[in-house]
Amino acid sequence: MKGVGGRFFAKLKSISTNVKQGLVLPTVISDIKNEENGRAPMISLEEIIEKNVPDSVEFEEKCPPGGSDAVILYTTSLRGIRKTFEDCNTIRFLLGSFRVSYDERDVSMHMEFREELWRTLGGRVIPPRLFIKGRHIGGVEEVVGLHEQGKLIDLLNGIPRSPTTAPCKGCGGIRFRICFSCNGSRKVVSEETDDDHSDHSDTPLPISCVECNENGLTKCQVCF
Template sequence: MPLSEIDISSFRPPDLNSSTLFDPNLLAAFKMAVKEFMQRIEEERRVRIQASSLKQSIKETEQGESESEPPLKFCRIEEEIEEEGGNPLLNFEERCPPGGIDRVIFYSTTLRGIRKTFEDCNGVRFLLQSLRVRYHERDVSMHKEYREELWEVLEGKVMPPRLFVKGRYIGGAEEVLGLNEQGKFRVLFEGLPPVDSSTEPCEACNGVCFVLCFNCSGSHRISTPDGLWSECLYCNENGLIICSHCCC
């Protein structure tokens, strides 16, 4: 019986002259409640272990299927596309960001100010990486022009993440994850080169896509001959310039 349902008035109060300070019946009830609590904790732990084992088993099964042949649902989607004789990208609105006609452009942010936005960007990025998709990420928090570029393409002040494939607007996190769950996401990248695992990160920026401005050393300001300071015209608001080796 839970302690909240026990009639406390039925137990005697502590007697300092007694060899047993508390009523034996009260101690027995407390021990029983503790025992039931521990049994419930153990049962919950056992359920978690079983769920974890089941999840791992499903993951290993899916990995085994991916190594041998595509899962059945992907085969069906591809068969439907072949029967229709169309390009799945034609179902999406044509909105091409600069330089995105034959690329995958992913607008994101690395700022943690808004937790959901940050986690949504991580989710889409993880999905692209798991599918080994070669994409170009444009961090709006690192470069103001990327943010203005995104707003101009979508004609509004939208928040990342936003994904574009070959000049077609796929959507944000909700749309991308929904397409993946339906098995309709991977087929959007047909014809695009996959990521080469042997390729090392750019030696200039180490994959960050930005380097410090050489004119102002990242301070975004330079001294003038008259001893004053002026804004550096070669870098962005963060004192960075786009890497010319990997982001041209």
Template sequence: MKDEIHLPSLELFSAIAVQCLKRDHEKRPPITDIVSALETCLKIQEAFEVKARDAKLIQYTLVDFKELCPPGGSNLVILYTTSVKGIRKTSKDCTRIRSLLKSLKVLFQERDIAMHSDFRDELLQMFDKSATVPRLFIKGRYIGGAEEVFRLHENGKFRPLLDGIPNIAEGPCKRCAGARSVVCGKCNGSNMLKSAQGGMTKCTECNKNGLIKCPVCF
């Protein structure tokens, strides 16, 4: 019983039980006092069980989340974001999750849907034509957006999900300095190439900004 009942509840329960066992019935407590004491015991015990249950919930594992794996993300922490600041809440939410991951010093891969259309296409395929961000994945499991992630974090349930994830490398990537993109070497960032006919044609290796995904980060 000692592992199942809260000690203050047990002590109060025992005290009222002892009083009920007195040989002289006139010294026994009235039924109203007994009921009141038992109700108090129950409230103390229920409060204890709620706290114990909440403590167990902290031990969330990734299998409790939906299996949904971005391309190449089976062993990674992947955060889909956008660098476009047109929607203030979206931009703020992306920054909040990015900052949280950095503060926890875990290695994560950021996929900016505004910088590379293939990242947007990945989201569209996974979420049935919905590419809203931010969205966080850990080892092929979908954790959620900003609201879900910070609810987990505030309740102490987020950090355990990152167990086994490598610590973030010291300093930014030496190739892209943390930008996750580098200038296309084929067109030198112009997004244009000379065609065989002598005119100009768009480079197929980079995005419209003349950038490609950093080969070190991705």
């Protein structure tokens, strides 16, 4: 009898943990009590857990643009703060190991990405930040923690696998290219001609390039 009782308490313990996490409906407990009385429960505990609300409800619904059905990872390629840079690599490596396709948004490449990240989370957060299917999963601690608990792969369920082809031919995987209009200088010479005036000594003043972002980069047309 000791075996059965021990098993029961072990199950009860795991159930109470799950109930706390909102994973299992309280009615499950009555099934387990039935099992103790010698009657098998109608469905197994594993089935109940599987049928329950997905783990992702634990995470706050905060959806970056275009992220409702995708994996979005905000990163930075600035090496100024070494930990931040390494944290980005850690999450990148984990996602790569699961071979899921994800949208990496490097905030140091494109200010718009940083602004949308801040807008989505309502504060000046620093990368890395991972979003899965419109929910904020967190930074490196949260993501590595979930991976160690074996939960990250469940959250990635349903995400298309990344194509195993070579990096983008347009940008080499960087997703941005040096602006063709200004060669990355952010300045272009005004194309307005001055033919009406006889005075040709005036050199045209450079104006800000409107084709590229603050870093003289344009989005890769193949990637985006």
